[in-house]
Amino acid sequence: MAGLLLVVSGPSGAGKSTVLKAVMEKRGDMFFSVSATTRPPRPGETDGCEYYFISPAEFAKMQEEGLLLETGEFAGNWYGTPRAPVMERLSRGETVVLDIESAGAAQVRERCPEAVTVFLTPSSEDEAERRLRSRGTEAEEVIQRRLLASRKEYMEIDQYQYIIINDSLEEAVLTLDAVILAEMARAERNPRLFSRYRNLRQIW
Amino acid sequence: MAGLLLVVSGPSGAGKSTVLKAVMEKRGDMFFSVSATTRPPRPGETDGCEYYFISPAEFAKMQEEGLLLETGEFAGNWYGTPRAPVMERLSRGETVVLDIESAGAAQVRERCPEAVTVFLTPSSEDEAERRLRSRGTEAEEVIQRRLLASRKEYMEIDQYQYIIINDSLEEAVLTLDAVILAEMARAERNPRLFSRYRNLRQIW
Numbered sequence: 363m364a365g366l367l368l369v370v371s372g373p374s375g376a377g378k379s380t381v382l383k384a385v386m387e388k389r390g391d392m393f394f395s396v397s398a399t400t401r402p403p404r405p406g407e408t409d410g411c412e413y414y415f416i417s418p419a420e421f422a423k424m425q426e427e428g429l430l431l432e433t434g435e436f437a438g439n440w441y442g443t444p445r446a447p448v449m450e451r452l453s454r455g456e457t458v459v460l461d462i463e464s465a466g467a468a469q470v471r472e473r474c475p476e477a478v479t480v481f482l483t484p485s486s487e488d489e490a491e492r493r494l495r496s497r498g499t500e501a502e503e504v505i506q507r508r509l510l511a512s513r514k515e516y517m518e519i520d521q522y523q524y525i526i527i528n529d530s531l532e533e534a535v536l537t538l539d540a541v542i543l544a545e546m547a548r549a550e551r552n553p554r555l556f557s558r559y560r561n562l563r564q565i566w
Numbered sequence: 567m568a569g570l571l572l573v574v575s576g577p578s579g580a581g582k583s584t585v586l587k588a589v590m591e592k593r594g595d596m597f598f599s600v601s602a603t604t605r606p607p608r609p610g611e612t613d614g615c616e617y618y619f620i621s622p623a624e625f626a627k628m629q630e631e632g633l634l635l636e637t638g639e640f641a642g643n644w645y646g647t648p649r650a651p652v653m654e655r656l657s658r659g660e661t662v663v664l665d666i667e668s669a670g671a672a673q674v675r676e677r678c679p680e681a682v683t684v685f686l687t688p689s690s691e692d693e694a695e696r697r698l699r700s701r702g703t704e705a706e707e708v709i710q711r712r713l714l715a716s717r718k719e720y721m722e723i724d725q726y727q728y729i730i731i732n733d734s735l736e737e738a739v740l741t742l743d744a745v746i747l748a749e750m751a752r753a754e755r756n757p758r759l760f761s762r763y764r765n766l767r768q769i770w
Contacts, residue, residue, distance in 0.1 A: 481753075524751045537751050544748035547728045547741050549685075 365452040366545055367474055368392075368459045369467045370538075372482035373512030375493035377528045378461055381482060384535045386459070389542065393451045393458045398424065401439035404499070414444070432462060432469035437507055441466075457542060463511070464518035471521070478545050480538065481522035485529045487512075569656040570749055571678055572596075572663045573671050574742075576686035577716030579694035581732045582665055585686060588739045590663070593746065597655040597662045602628065605643035608703070618648070636666060636673035641711055645670075661746060667715070668722035675725070682749050684742065685726035689733045691716075 372378050386392045398414040400421050409415050416424075421440050424430050430442035443460055451458045460470065470477050484490040490512060494505055519525065524541050528534040545551065576582050590596045602618040604625050613619050620628075625644050628634050634646035647664055655662045664674065674681050688694040698704075698712055723729065728745050732738040749755065 520753065522753055524748065525753050525756055526751050537747055540744035540747035541751060543741055543744035544728065547684075547730050547745060549724065549726055549729050552729055 364476070364551075365454065365456040365458060366542060366551070367448070367452055367470070367477040368457060368542065368545075369470050369477050369479045370459060370461050370482060371464050371467050371479070371515060371518075371522065372528075373484070373490050373515045374508040375490035375512070376482045376484050377493065377531065377534070378482050380531060381526075381528060381534045381538060382459060382461060384531065385538050385542070388535065388539055389457070391457060392542075393447070393456050395443050395448050395458055395460050397441050397443055397462070398430070399439055399441045401437075401441075413441075431473060432460075432466035434463050434466045436463070436511065437504065443470075464515050464521065468518070468521065476551075478524070478541065479522045480524045480526060480541060481515075481519050482526050482528055482534065482538075483516075483519070485527055568680075568755075569659045570661040570746060570755070571652070571656055571674070571681040572661060572746065572749075573674050573681050573683045574663060574665050574686055575668050575671050575683070575719060575722075575726065576732075577688070577694050577719045578712040579697035579716070580686045580688050581697065581735065581738070582686050584735060585730075585732060585738045585742060586663060586665060588735065589742050589746070592739065592743055593661070595661060596746075597651070597660050599647050599652050599662055599664045601645050601647055601666070602634070603643055603645045605641075605645075617645075635677060636664075636670035638667050638670045640667070640715065641708070647674075668719050668725065672722070672725065680755075682728070682745065683726045684728045684730060684745060685719075685723050686730050686732055686738065686742075687720075687723070689731055 370378055370382060382394070386394060396410060396414060398416050398421060400416060400418045401413070403409065403413070403415050407413065418440065421442065424444070425433055425442065429445055431445040431448055433440060433442040435441070443462065443466070448458050448460070462470070467479055471479065484493060491509060494508055526534050526537045574582055574586060586598070590598060600614065600616070600618060602620050602625060604620065604622045605617070607613065607619050611617065622644065625646065628648070629637055629646065633649055635649040635652055637644060637646040647666065647670070652662050652664070666674070671683055675683065688697060694716060695713060698709055730738050730741045
């Protein structure tokens with residue numbers, strides 16, 4: 363049985379990182395895909411942890427060779443999902459999470475139609491902005507750029523299969539966990555079950 | 567927002583009643599549809615509780631007048647789901663559960679394509695038979711008839727959206743609860759959300 367490919371998008375300030383971290387801790391069996399980026403590391407960031415920090419030339423080469431499942435540009439830097447680790451985990455039946463923007467999600471949807479897509483959103487624009495500012499790590503110019511990007515994200519909300527409103531962290535975590543559990547029980551994801559019962563039918 | 571119509575089927579001995587009872591207690595916001603039947607009440611059964619016990623003539627009249635969402639025959643008796651209470655609860659946004667056989671599920675699927683369908687099954691035929699016999703309330707002839715009916719149920723397993731194996735009651739309850747929670751977060755079930763964000767788009 364192939365694993366579950368879970369794509370989570372949402373505007374800055376939706377609380378994606380917090381929700382995903384909590385769900386991953388709760389489940390303990392998920393692989394979080396680390397993106398490659400041409401953006402320089404921020405203080406405290408480690409290569410291979412938050413991102414794989416690579417040069418624009420390396421990025422272009424990976425893209426050319428088809429080694430990236432999706433790519434996107436933000437504020438002059440490129441981001442991309444290395445394909446190999448995702449496919450390897452999926453083939454082992456594991457759940458793989460991609461925390462990517464809507465433009466990247468569209469690429470994944472096209473290449474992996476079986477992907478499960480979730481849009482996480484705060485309850486209001488004000489709340490999103492408040493959360494974004496509360497990080498306190500970014501310049502006003504960057505914040506403005508992120509708010510503009512958020513608006514672009516909302517334009518794509520109806521492309522997602524699930525919408526989770528992160529009003530309460532606890533409920534958002536419960537719902538995302540439920541989406542994973544429910545998707546694993548989806549009939550089309552369980553050919554193994556069908557064949558089991560096809561055998562039973564023959565016995566009968 | 568319209569409520570969730572949940573159809574649960576599965577062979578005798580799948581543990582449907584136990585799982586459904588547990589999920590309903592856990593959630594506390596679900597309406598269990600009580601079927602009408604022409605079968606005479608068993609000792610301890612109360613009209614309106616396990617079933618609405620009606621005469622064959624009354625049943626035929628309801629069917630003729632389109633008051634039944636689905637109907638089916640078992641062991642010479644007729645069973646059917648009264649349409650009105652189901653539709654009323656759904657229009658109030660409530661979750662409605664139908665515990666019906668695969669033939670009835672097919673009728674519901676046709677009439678209410680938005681219904682969520684779940685097939686609950688024990689891990690093996692032996693286990694199903696063991697559970698069926700452990701009730702100790704039915705004659706061998708009835709048990710044999712139920713086993714034959716189970717085989718018919720399995721023939722339809724691939725018509726269901728979700729398959730839940732009831733190996734462990736706790737896990738089956740968790741999974742069914744997750745299916746309900748996840749389905750409520752489904753984008754197509756949340757036009758309210760879309761319109762909310764459509765408004766946001768206009769504001770932006």
